[in-house]
Amino acid sequence: MIERINPRALEAAVARMPEPDAQARAHSLKLVSLIRDEIAAAGGRIPFDRYMELALYAPGLGYYTAGARKFGGAGDFVTAPELSPLFARCLARQCRQVLEDLGGGVILEVGAGSGVLAADLLLELERLGCLPERYLILDLSPDLQQRQRQTLAQRAGHLVDRVDWLSGFPERPFSGVVIANELLDAMPVHRFRYADPLLQEQYVAWNGEQFELLWDAPASADFARQLAAPLARLQGVDGFESEINLRAGPWLAELAGSLERGAALLIDYGHSGAEYYHPARNRGTLMCHYRHRAHDDPLVYPGLQDITAHVDFSAIAEAALASGFHVAGYTTQAFFLMGSGLDQLVAESDPNDTEAHLDLVQGVKRLTLPTEMGERFKVLGLTRGWDGSLTGFAMRDMRDRL
Numbered sequence: 001m002i003e004r005i006n007p008r009a010l011e012a013a014v015a016r017m018p019e020p021d022a023q024a025r026a027h028s029l030k031l032v033s034l035i036r037d038e039i040a041a042a043g044g045r046i047p048f049d050r051y052m053e054l055a056l057y058a059p060g061l062g063y064y065t066a067g068a069r070k071f072g073g074a075g076d077f078v079t080a081p082e083l084s085p086l087f088a089r090c091l092a093r094q095c096r097q098v099l100e101d102l103g104g105g106v107i108l109e110v111g112a113g114s115g116v117l118a119a120d121l122l123l124e125l126e127r128l129g130c131l132p133e134r135y136l137i138l139d140l141s142p143d144l145q146q147r148q149r150q151t152l153a154q155r156a157g158h159l160v161d162r163v164d165w166l167s168g169f170p171e172r173p174f175s176g177v178v179i180a181n182e183l184l185d186a187m188p189v190h191r192f193r194y195a196d197p198l199l200q201e202q203y204v205a206w207n208g209e210q211f212e213l214l215w216d217a218p219a220s221a222d223f224a225r226q227l228a229a230p231l232a233r234l235q236g237v238d239g240f241e242s243e244i245n246l247r248a249g250p251w252l253a254e255l256a257g258s259l260e261r262g263a264a265l266l267i268d269y270g271h272s273g274a275e276y277y278h279p280a281r282n283r284g285t286l287m288c289h290y291r292h293r294a295h296d297d298p299l300v301y302p303g304l305q306d307i308t309a310h311v312d313f314s315a316i317a318e319a320a321l322a323s324g325f326h327v328a329g330y331t332t333q334a335f336f337l338m339g340s341g342l343d344q345l346v347a348e349s350d351p352n353d354t355e356a357h358l359d360l361v362q363g364v365k366r367l368t369l370p371t372e373m374g375e376r377f378k379v380l381g382l383t384r385g386w387d388g389s390l391t392g393f394a395m396r397d398m399r400d401r402l
């Protein structure tokens with residue numbers, strides 16, 4: 001997914017967006033009607049995070065909970081496991097280190113998308129002779145759970161018996177590895193505007209014809225306290241708009257209650273708090289994706305487009321510490337993959353098998369080049385009840401930047 005681009009380019013991107021067909025429009029209108037009813041019941045407006053939650057996850061209608069194709073060339077965006085199996089193969093090597101050191105355990109993938117990562121990871125762990133006891137998948141979307149079952153049946157049918165789909169974190173504490181790729185960026189965020197000392201929150205209202213965004217006093221008296229870290233970085237700043245993910249903290253606390261021994265790898269595009277809430281980044285990081293067009297208008301085609309925000313990894317690390325995790329590493333995706341055996345996988349590829357070799361080289365480029373996913377994506381490693389040192393961070397660890 002792309003970095004912020006200039007506002008004119010974003011407007012042009014909306015203008016150039018392909019028109020949805022009649023069925024997709026009808027679907028979007030149903031979601032519009034549901035959100036409108038909630039706005040009316042709430043007295044005329046809802047906080048932005050609730051709009052985003054409904055747009056992405058309203059049962060049967062939200063972007064992730066309804067049937068449209070999202071991932072890959074025919075969808076709206078491409079993620080690392082969809083781009084190249086090298087991503088899963090490197091992650092498998094990091095999982096092997098933890099599982100071998102723990103003497104076994106499970107893998108829990110949260111937010112498994114199309115299921116490609118689960119399938120490729122299991123296949124590679126099988127090749128490495130290190131299959132997990134179980135592969136658990138936790139995903140909010142029943143529609144995507146269905147897709148994951150299909151993908152696993154097609155790509156790794158003989159391993160499907162090892163996979164369980166969960167409706168919440170495991171009730172019995174477990175040992176193993178937790179993986180979440182592009183999960184945190186898909187959590188609904190609150191949007192705020194700050195002109196020191198005035199703090200406002202963004203709401204979504206219905207003006208009789210369409211949704212509109214408006215700013216007003218925060219809905220909760222606690223909002224300023226929750227924003228203490230960003231606001232401390234923004235003293236004296238005028239007209240700064242951004243987002244904050246207030247759901248990641250409770251999510252990490254729940255995860256900590258479930259993971260007894262092992263590691264969690266959180267992979268996403270984002271920055272340290274100082275970069276995220278830098279005065280120059282004064283329009284925030286919210287981005288929308290529709291058929292490979294990126295723009296910043298979350299009100300376009302509700303239910304048909306993805307809405308995401310970058311991740312503040314300093315806040316995630318702090319919340320993880322507060323929940324009893326050890327912050328074991330933070331680095332770029334490129335360095336993490338290199339620390340997890342990417343060079344060895346490239347060395348093993350046979351250049352005489354031209355097509356496969358070119359595919360692999362293309363995958364390496366897209367996963368690691370700074371202009372592609374290599375630097376915008378970061379990996380945060382957390383451990384709990386296990387004090388091994390994760391190999392993926394051996395090449396470069398940037399925890400001092402958090």
Ligand SMILES: C[S@@+](CC[C@H](N)C(=O)[O-])C[C@H]1O[C@@H](n2cnc3c(N)ncnc32)[C@H](O)[C@@H]1O
Pocket residue numbers: 064071079080081082110111112113114138139140141144180181182183186187
């Ligand atoms: C951007 S997609 C990433 C999918 C996949 N990991 C990949 O890299 O292709 C986000 C995924 O997270 C799921 N999701 C979002 N919030 C979740 C939550 N709180 N718990 C579990 N799954 C969640 C969505 O349904 C979707 O499958």
